[in-house]
Amino acid sequence: MKKLKNLISVLLLAIMVCSLSIFAYAAEINIDEPKESHKYTVVSINENDITYICDDCGDTVNIPKSEIIVMWNIAYVNKPPQPTDVDDSSYLDLHKDNIINAKDYAVLTHM
Ligand SMILES: [Zn+2]
Numbered sequence: 001m002k003k004l005k006n007l008i009s010v011l012l013l014a015i016m017v018c019s020l021s022i023f024a025y026a027a028e029i030n031i032d033e034p035k036e037s038h039k040y041t042v043v044s045i046n047e048n049d050i051t052y053i054c055d056d057c058g059d060t061v062n063i064p065k066s067e068i069i070v071m072w073n074i075a076y077v078n079k080p081p082q083p084t085d086v087d088d089s090s091y092l093d094l095h096k097d098n099i100i101n102a103k104d105y106a107v108l109t110h111m
């Protein structure tokens with residue numbers, strides 16, 4: 001009977017350690033999980049690059065126009081810009097009318 005009790009306590013301990021490591025693993029995932037997301041709007045456009053500010057956190061970035069041109073995708077056209085964790089479309093509303101369209105493409109290619 002004492003042996004059984006010992007076995008049960010060892011088993012319980014094993015279960016506890018297991019669930020603890022699962023919790024630790026889950027916590028680790030949670031730390032990594034929230035992908036940084038920004039909703040950028042254009043601050044200024046110059047010859048070579050475009051400066052954006054995030055509406056949510058105020059983060060500013062400078063991105064070469066050559067990189068923005070690569071982000072252009074016909075699938076974004078006639079849709080509102082999305083946060084950066086969804087796609088690159090928030091970099092593309094250069095005309096700042098909250099819709100991606102030919103006007104934005106014109107800004108990108110004619111300056
Ligand atoms: Zn942000």
